[in-house]
Amino acid sequence: xxxxxxxxxxxxxxxxxCVAAAGHRVVAYDEDASVVEGLRNGVLPVDEPGLAxxxxxxxxxxxxxxxNSMEEALEGADLVWIAYDTPxxxxxxxxxxxVLERARALVAAAGPDAVILISSQLPVGTTRLLEEPAxxxxxxxxxLRLGAAIAAFTEPERIVVGxxxxxxxxxxxxxxxxxxxxxxxxxxxxxxxxxxGVNAFLALSVTFANELAGIAERVGAxxxxxxxGLKTERRIGAxxxxxxGGAFAGGTLARDVEYLTQIGEREGVATQLLGxxxxxxxxxxxxxxxxxxxxxxxxxxxxxxxxxxxxxxVYKQGTDTLRxxxxxxxxxxxxxxxxxxxxxxxxxxRVPDDLSGxxxxxxxxxxxxKDASAVxxxxxxxxxxxxxxxxxxxxxxxxxxxxxxxxxxxTLGKADGIRYVRVGGSAA
Numbered sequence: 384x385x386x387x388x389x390x391x392x393x394x395x396x397x398x399x400x401c402v403a404a405a406g407h408r409v410v411a412y413d414e415d416a417s418v419v420e421g422l423r424n425g426v427l428p429v430d431e432p433g434l435a436x437x438x439x440x441x442x443x444x445x446x447x448x449x450x451n452s453m454e455e456a457l458e459g460a461d462l463v464w465i466a467y468d469t470p471x472x473x474x475x476x477x478x479x480x481x482v483l484e485r486a487r488a489l490v491a492a493a494g495p496d497a498v499i500l501i502s503s504q505l506p507v508g509t510t511r512l513l514e515e516p517a518x519x520x521x522x523x524x525x526x527l528r529l530g531a532a533i534a535a536f537t538e539p540e541r542i543v544v545g546x547x548x549x550x551x552x553x554x555x556x557x558x559x560x561x562x563x564x565x566x567x568x569x570x571x572x573x574x575x576x577x578x579x580g581v582n583a584f585l586a587l588s589v590t591f592a593n594e595l596a597g598i599a600e601r602v603g604a605x606x607x608x609x610x611x612g613l614k615t616e617r618r619i620g621a622x623x624x625x626x627x628g629g630a631f632a633g634g635t636l637a638r639d640v641e642y643l644t645q646i647g648e649r650e651g652v653a654t655q656l657l658g659x660x661x662x663x664x665x666x667x668x669x670x671x672x673x674x675x676x677x678x679x680x681x682x683x684x685x686x687x688x689x690x691x692x693x694x695x696x697v698y699k700q701g702t703d704t705l706r707x708x709x710x711x712x713x714x715x716x717x718x719x720x721x722x723x724x725x726x727x728x729x730x731x732x733r734v735p736d737d738l739s740g741x742x743x744x745x746x747x748x749x750x751x752x753k754d755a756s757a758v759x760x761x762x763x764x765x766x767x768x769x770x771x772x773x774x775x776x777x778x779x780x781x782x783x784x785x786x787x788x789x790x791x792x793x794t795l796g797k798a799d800g801i802r803y804v805r806v807g808g809s810a811a
Contacts, residue, residue, distance in 0.1 A: 385460050386463075388411045389413070407446065411447060418451075504635075508572065523545070529701070530701030543574050543577050544574060583639050583640050586637065597807070628787050630665075630709060632709040671713055691756065695764060696731050700763045709761070726742045726745065731744065
C-alpha cells in the first residue's frame with residue numbers, strides 16, 4: 384500500500400517510520416523543508432529511543448521517502464494519514480487552527496479514491512468539519528507514549544478506528560491489521576471522544592491519587608501502602624493509574640481535559656468534575672517547592688543562598704523535550720525564592736537560551752548535589768539509581784532528598800544518613 388503520512392513531528396515521524404517498517408511504501412510529508420532535511424540527516428524533532436535508527440532503515444530500504452512537496456506526497460496515495468501534532472500553549476489550549484489549515488489543504492488535494500485517516504489530537508467534531516459532500520473521513524486516536532512510542536505503535540492492546548463509510552474499512556484494516564488483530568470499529572465522533580475520555584480518566588486518576596496522598600501525609604498513613612490496597616481491589620486493578628507522585632505535565636492529559644471542558648461549556652453540559660481535575664493538578668504542581676520551603680525556608684518561605692540540586696529536567700525519561708516540563712517550573716519557583724539551583728539531566732547538554740540564568744547545568748548527579756541543602760528527583764534516569772548513598776551524603780550540606788514520584792525509594796529511600804521525602808510518605 385502507498386501511504387502518505389502528513390506532519391513530521393513526534394506523532395508523524397513515529398507513524399511514518401513504523402508503517403514503512405511494516406513493508407508499506409510511505410511518503411512522509413511536512414511543508415517545513417528544514418524539518419524534512421533534518422530527518423534526512425538523522426535529526427529528530429523530538430528524541431525517541433530507536434526512532435532515528437528506524438527512520439534511517441526506512442530511507443535505506445527506500446520504503447520511506449521524505450518530502451516537503453504536497454503534490455509528491457499525495458501522488459498515487461492509497462491512504463493519507465494526517466498526523467500533525469496539535470500545538471498546546473502554556474494554558475493547555477490547543478491550536479486547532481494549525482492542524483485544520485493543513486488538513487483542509489490535504490483533503491482538497493488528495494485523489495478521489497484515497498482514504499483519509501486522521502490521528503491528530505483534535506476536539507470531537509473536528510473530523511466532520513473537514514469532510515466534503517463527496518468525501519467522508521476516518522479517525523483513529525493516537526496512542527503514543529513519549530519514550531516508548533515505537534512499542535506503543537507496533538504492539539497496541541487494541542486500535543480504535545472511527546469510520547463513516549464502510550468502504551474505508553477494508554483499506555484501513557489492511558494497513559492496521561499488521562499491528563493488531565483487535566480493531567475497535569465505531570462511529571467517528573465516538574472514536575474522537577474515546578481519546579478525550581482516556582486521557583481525562585488518566586488525569587482524574589493522577590489527581591485522585593495525589594489528593595489521597597496529601598491526606599496520607601497529614602494523618603500518618605503511607606500513600607504507597609494505600610496504593611497497594613486500592614490496586615488489589617478487583618474492581619480497580621493492578622494497572623490503575625493510581626501511583627501518588629508529581630502532577631501530570633507535558634500537555635497531553637491536560638489538553639483533553641481542556642477539550643472536554645470547552646465542549647461542555649459550548650453544549651451546556653455541566654462538567655464540574657473535569658474542572659476540579661485541572662484545579663487539583665495545578666495545586667499539586669507546587670508540592671516539591673512547598674515541601675522544600677517548609678523544611679528549609681525561613682518564616683517567609685525564602686531560600687536565600689541555599690543550594691538546591693535538581694536531578695532531571697526533561698518531561699520524561701527517554702526524551703529530550705522540555706516542553707511543559709514540571710521540572711523547569713520547579714527550577715523557576717526555587718530560583719524565585721532565592722535558591723541557587725544546580726541541575727543535572729542525562730539528555731540535556733546545554734542550557735536553552737530562554738532558561739539561561741535560571742540554573743547551572745552540571746555534568747553529573749553528584750556535581751549537582753555538591754554543597755546542596757536538598758536534592759529534588761524529577762526524572763527517573765537510570766544513572767540516579769547508581770548514585771552511592773555515602774557519596775551523596777558526603778557531597779551535600781544536608782542530606783535531604785525530595786523525590787515526589789518515589790523513583791529512588793529502594794536506593795536512597797532506605798539509606799542511612801539521608802532524610803528522604805516523597806508524595807504521600809508518612810515521614811517528613
